[in-house]
Amino acid sequence: MKHIYLFTFLLISLFGFSQEPAGYYDSATGTGFELKSQLKAIINNTNDGLDTEYLHNAQDYSAMDAFIADNDLDVYDSYENDNSILDVYSENPSGTDPYNFTPVTNECGNYSSEGDCYNKEHVIPKSVFDDAMPMYSDGHNLLPTDGRVNGFRSNYPFGVVDDNQLVSQSGISNPTMNGSKLGGNLNSGISAGYTGTVFEPIDEFKGDIARIYFYFATRYEDQIDAWGAFDMFDGSNNNVFAEPFLAILLNWHNNDPVSQKEIDRNNALFTYQNNRNPFIDHPEFVAQIWNNTTDTEAPSAPSNLAASNPTDNSVDLNWNASTDNVAVTVYDIYIDGVYAFSNATTNATATSLSPNTTYCFTVKAKDAAGNESVGSNEVCETTTNNGSSGGEDLFFSEYIEGGGNNKALEIANFTGVTIDDLSMYTLKLSSNGNSGWTATYSFPANAQINQGDVYVIANGSATICSSEYDDLNNTITGFNGNDAIGLFKNDVLIDIIGTLGDDSTFAQNTTLVRKSTVSGPSTTFDLNEWDSYAQDTCDDLGSHTQTLGTTEFTSNTIKIYPNPVSGNTLNIDTNKTFDYSIYNILGKQVLKGISKTGTIMVQNLPQGIYILKLNIEGQSVTKKLVKK
Structure with a gap:
């Protein structure tokens, strides 16, 4: 029996604080802003007469250095598990980190470039609350971040960056080495309504940022209206967040669920300063507070729908944004009266269309509650019939998965025209059989591909055929021979290497070159469309040949x-x-x-x-x- 008691004691010691103490949230019984105030009473530093009180014990700002060195570490198999500082601005969740920080040793210090050192970032800028305590030293609002990126972000709001409005600064790339970026807010979709400069972290940590903001709005709800102006805040103590920032934070919270990293940090902070982030313990509290009212009001109809740039297989669409009493979250595109696909922004591309065919389009807006607007104006467009001489879209033409970091992707243009604006195209990576896309690559501003030419993206540490590289990016080239890579146009998949959700090896230590008879992209991967070569073969990199020939078989002759x-x-x-x-x-x-x-x-x-x-x-x- 002594062994049983000892085992029970060990379990309590190991797991007794793996979640909130029993009864910690018993007084959180309301909804809406009443619930927010109840949560504030649980996590603040005053005695509110609760059955059990845990008072926020504010620590000295400098004490967070030791906390970070002990608790903000990469100890997760989902990352590198190398005990380096887990920095949301340098971590690459789908590949090798561009650089690593050793706790204490690499603490700032002076910096001039990315990777020099790490320091502490106030996620809600300290200028908002004028460096006042206890906000200034609240560990829930302090994250270890690359010093240069911290300075780059400055005190800008968080938002959705328009890749056509990236900010340029010396000593740092934009996007940064892990894909975070600074630029003009994308005034479309969920982020419509703000045109200032914003900072956007990578998808992996967007939910982390959102839940820090929800914590801060709750912990200090009785003080926020007295602080200085901040574009993300509306000046109130209850709702706190201005639009479109509330819509953005809700979207990030919903699309990036609570991670084990957040859970572990929340537990450590409870030991450190005696309060918790309720939205990590109970993510459902977010909707109960900020989505509590029943929304029955539909958005206004999208207006001025226009169709343009028809090819053999696609048509570009754009329209004016709808308005809503809360926020528009998505637009549904209909083709010939039948639902086709959805898009978060006010421009999209309908793909997989037939040549020489007239299609009619309408768009409807939808909000978070599922209310859908009436349809936009209808617009019709006829696709072209250029056959093998043009009309297809961009497609992957070469894939190198070689030794070490010798990894590259080549995209070819045989559309018949120069594509001088690649902002509508992105690449996405899905690692290890993940059912969703885990990393996104956007082309640099002003990048283009001439007709008949290619664009090559390589790993920054690749050592072969370097003269052919057009861009270096470690995130999108963090693939192995079993990871899916998609080519997207206006966020719609048009071509793919590998199969999403399938981690079967298809090209390890191999170079794949698209056969010259392939005319364009395909949303289904077929290895028969590719020629395979030995590891690190890159003789064809930097150019692609397409020999489709001409025959009697055309869209018009085959009935x-x-x-x-x-x-x-x-x-x-x-x-x-x-x-x-x-x-x-x-x-x-x-x-x-x-x-x-x-x-x-x-x-x-x-x-x-x-x-x-x-x-x-x-x-x-x-x-x-x-x-x-």
Whole structure:
């Protein structure tokens, strides 16, 4: 029995403070701003007559140095687990960190560039509360950060950066080495309504930042209205946050759930200063406070919808933002009256369209409560019919997964025109079979790709074919041979290497070069479209050849009937054997096969609009298909 008692004691010692003490939140029974005030009474430094009181015990500002050295460490298998300082402005969650800080040893100090040293950042700038205590030394608001990036962020609000308005400063890249960035706020979607300069951390830590702000608004709710002006605050003690910053913080909180890092830090801070961040312990409190009122008001309709830049397979769309009593969170795009896809900003690109086909578009706005506006004006546009000479979009043309950091991606342009604005394109990485995208790359300002040319992005430590590199980025090239990489246009996937959510190895220690017969991008990865070469082969890097040739097979000469089809059989007017793929309007493949009879069985295809892609003797033909 003594052994049992000893084991029980050890469990209590190890896990007794792995979460809030029993009864800590018993008095938090309300909703809305009443709940916020109840939480303040739990975490503040006054005796509020609670059954059990834990008073915030403010520490000296300099004491946080030792706390950070002991508790803000990378001890997580999801990162490097190397006991370096876990800095939200230098951590690369999907690859090798650009640099590391040793606790105490690399503490600032003077700095002039990224990676020189780390110091403490006030997440809510200290100028807001005029360096007053206890806000100044509150550990929940102090994070270890790269000194230069801390200075770069300065006291700017957090927001969503427009990549076309990046700020330039000496001694630092923008985006920074881990992808954080400073620039003009993206005045669109959830961030519409503010045009000043903002700082945007990487997705991995956006929820961390949001929950610090919610803590601060709660802990100091009776003081905030007396502080100096800050664009993120509305001057009130209850709501605290001005728009669009409340919408941004809510979005970050919802899309980046509480991590083990936050839980561990919250527990350590409770031991250190005797109070907790309630929104880490109970993330649901955020919605109960700031989304408490029942919202039944729909946004206004998007206006001035316009279509432009048609290609064989895509049409660009843009419109004026809707307004809402809370905030618009997303726009739904309809094609020929059928829902197609959603977008957070006021511009989008409809892809996977058929050549020489007229499409009609409408857009509806939706808020966080699911209220949807009436439709925008309808606009119609006809896609081009340029065939093999142009009209396809950008696509991946080479992939190098070589020795060490010899990693590179090549994107080719055979659209028929120079793409002189790459701001609408991004690359995204999904590591280790993750079902979502874990890192995003944006092209530098003013980057372009001439018709028939390529753009090469390489790891900053790569040692092969360096003369061919157009940009260096360690985040997007932090892939191994089992990680998916997507090419996006206006945040819609148009091409992919690997399969999202599948960590099976497809190209380890290998160079892949897209075959010259491939005409454009595909949202389904097919290794048969690539030629494989040995590790560190980069003879073809920096250029790409496309030899599609010309044949009788075009969108006009190959007929499909009946279309619309209501029966079981779709007929293809050819005596050639062909393989086929059918995609829904979201670009997901729903049917594929090979036909030797000129027919495709579509009896299991639900009603709707589809894209039919035929491959006949090495040539591709795309058609719009309607199933009734």
